[in-house]
Amino acid sequence: MDFLRPASWEEALAAKAEHPAAVPIAGGTDVMVEINFDHRRPEYLMDLGRIADLTEWEVGADSVRLGASVPYSRIMEHLRTELPGLALASHTVASPQIRNRGGVGGNLGTASPAGDAHPALLAAGAEVEAESVRGTRRIPIDAFYTGVKRNALEPDELIRAVHVRKADGPQQFSKVGTRNAMVIAVCAFGLALHPATRTVRTGIGSAAPTPIRATAAEEFLNAALEEGGFWDNGKTVTPSAAKQFADLCAAACNPIDDVRGTADYRRHAVGVMARRTLTWTWESYRGTRRATEGAA
């Protein structure tokens, strides 16, 4: 195994062009496990640790450009307001030590359906900034996950950053594991309200071959909220609408039975999380609205 240590982003792109089989390593929380278990024996390992700007982020007008290697602990600490869903998801990643090393770029590169960041990115709306010596492109998050542990990157591309839309409304993230910390997801759910566009977006983890959105559920809820004038009148979402939304989220799943849980349980739990996170976000939205009106 050859160990490549590019000193700059340009060098990294050149190296990746020369050795498309090179496996990039940043925090190493996925790659090192695979190497230690001998599940993967890459010919080239490319350390991105010397490229400082991968651990930086910029808060723009509409979105946050999050460097691929920004550790989860920094997201929890500094981006709670802009990226509340991702910050909540970051809280659930493994242990403090791993949160200090791992970043969203690794989650995206591995593209495991169990990656904790995915549901939050899907719900918030994001684009992956992929780059090669041929140029830069932005891959919409919905098009990024192409199969079990597969993504839309070309062999010569590296993930430089992810552009996540800044929250314009409440966001939530829930994850079921069979213990209360340091646990891989049995299933997970992210939900974001986007009052600016009057839409709701979702993200489901570990309940299908890839991270997915519950599109039918989103469409149903968008229509129901619009129809009842909910965004304006701030009424409570009716239990029947919440239930219908939850059922559609559950129906969007295509889970398997495995050692972590049954398919039936995953479907059921996604439904419960969908209903609860909808309640939490909507009540929060109503609260904000009332506060805004009160101030006005």
Place this chain on the structure above:
Amino acid sequence: MAANGAPTTITQGSQTRGGIGESTLRPDGTLKVTGEFAYSSDMWHEDMLWGQILRSTVAHAEIVSLDTSEALATPGVYAVMTYDDLPTDVRTYGLEIRDTPVLAHGKVRHHGEPVAVVAADHPETARRAAAKIKVEYKELPVVTDEASATAPDAVLVHENRDDHHISHVPHPNIVHRQPIVRGDAGAAAARADVIVRGDYYFGMQDQAFLGPESGLAVPAEDGGVDLYIATQWLHSDLKQIAPVLGLPEDKVRMTLSGVGGAFGGREDLSMQIHACLLAMRTGKPVKIVYNRFESFFGHVHRHPARLSYEHGATRDGKLTHMKCRIVLDGGAYASASPAVVGNASSLAVGPYAVDDVDIEALALYSNNPPCGAMRGFGAVQACFAYEAQMDKVAKELGMDPVEFRRINAMEQGTLLPTGQPVDSPAPVAELLRRVKAMPMPPERQWESSEGADVRQLPGGLSNTTHGEGVVRGVGYAVGIKNVGFSEGFDDYSTAKVRLEAVGGVPVVTVHTAMAEVGQGGVTVHAQIARTELGVTQVTIQPADTQVGSAGSTSASRQTYVTGGAVKNACELVREKVLEIGRRRFGSHHPAWATAELLLEGGKVVTDGGEVLTDLVDVLEDEAVEVEEEWRHRPTEPFDLRTGQGNGHVQYSFAAHRAVVEVDTELGLVKVVELACAQDVGKALNPLSVVGQIQGGTTQGLGIAIMEEIVVDPKTAKVQNPSFTDYLLPTILDTPTIPVDVLELADDHAPYGLRGIGEAPTLSSTPAVLAAIRNATGLTLDRTPVRPEHLTGTA
């Protein structure tokens, strides 16, 4: 040359008196929490090789061919050994029955069975070379449960059994079977107003010690071998290792190295013989360290069990009878299965007085992973079932479950199903009373002015509920565990104690072969020596085979038995010292002849407190040394037909109250509190006692809600051999554990003490299950209980 990282002597000097009853600090504690403690996996030797074991990828198969040529040709590889390379005719080992091949012989019987071993100059080279060994398997049908084990056309796991159990078992796929019959359960059932039946399943738990199996074998010039090893019982290992190597026992010198937990999982051999074989073959030191994945295949697990119970009771809450059948799955090799059967059967009724019982327990041979010793040892599985039954009967009678238990609680003098009277305090009702009287944790602790504190809720930081669907439940359980080896086993220990003056200060040296696996034995030995010999400075020598056997660090026995041996040796040293004193100073003071003399504070004093002389003046240049075996009262085997016999030497009792919060919609559980009351006879080190109780309680919580090795019933292959999918409780899963320690002396034991390590593991699990039942109203007949069992989605 000594190996780096090999243990050195531990000196425990302090200004305090530091005798028994004090919470002296353990000498290894600071080293362990600061990462400086040398575990067996940290050892290093110049020029050493690394050993690697190739394990079977299938559970049951004939080995059609085995080709090691490519592995041998790998640069850096020094040796590859298979069954054919074993040096003597002794090619199997085992704790009681020698049925486990050192390396597979034409057949593998479980997933992960050792097939070949490799030694190379780098661990990665060894690993890759092992992967180049070509094994062709012809798969055989798998035996995975009682039905497939005893079907008319069942495949035999072991074809030619000649062990001493084969004559009394109903089928060759049954390792051992123990019926226990007392009174007439059938007739007594007629007196019952209610009869309650239940079928229960107990999952396969792993010891999951954090320090994986590891050791270093160093070939010696005399043709022998020095083995530095993490184990639970050096001399038991030695007896199994030496014949395979073709060496007399004195040529296999074993030294205990740093042990990172055991819990029963190090009673059987793991890499000991393999490392010695490779060291002798290559003439170089060989180190073997399992990784976590291999560790899951490298030791036996807790027996999974199916338990069927029937209890009857009269309207006023008195148990009439109990019938039960306990089927333990022993897996491919016997390990400790016969003794586990003995415990499960003899303790099957629990700490209750029931005169009419009909019990049957047995262990299967199967192609599942081998199962053997784990904390609680057969008593754990039974306790889970009988305590579920107690709640069921109480409910049927409309009685409070604690009151129902109190009515039926055993007392001193109660007869066990084996006919043996319990001849020391049995405060079962008192422990329940105490645990029930503890203040309850406040309700809805997650509520705060800033919204829900998810850390206090089921799901924790995973943020699954802010209180929705959360219901509190409370449950109680109590258990009984035997202490020490039972059924007529000669359960002794040996201690060598030496007292001498060093630089004008009296110093005691204690040498035993006791495996310190984290239980705190070395701390207690020093305390005993201080109490008995009145000397502050005590040195505990490393445990090795240069002194007689200490027996196993298991069965909650070491403080009792090796502690007893140290006490006994100290007493003999004291007699000798006083004898010398009388010789030298008897004429100086009449008290030498007339008074009861003690050693205290480095002086010889009368029982009236008068100082006669300094200890160093008695000793002068003489070292007083005693090495002596010590035994507890003998026990008897159980009758093979009726199960009658005085099989046990002592009992340990603990009771728990569990308070849980269950997210009833998601099936997630937060254990809020696990209060425990336990009788410890005498707390030699109160801090260690509480630590043991809290640790055992947490291990019981693990099997209640998360820990389980999942084996595919179709292939008998392990599905989750990693800490990603075998979940242990983290600190966020561990509740507060208030402990109420009761000290009712057992007059037969040293200082009146009771072995304490296992009892809390028994009652913790059923208490949690009872609390979850209380919260959800569900029956819950298996453990661990998983979210799908609580949400109807299993």
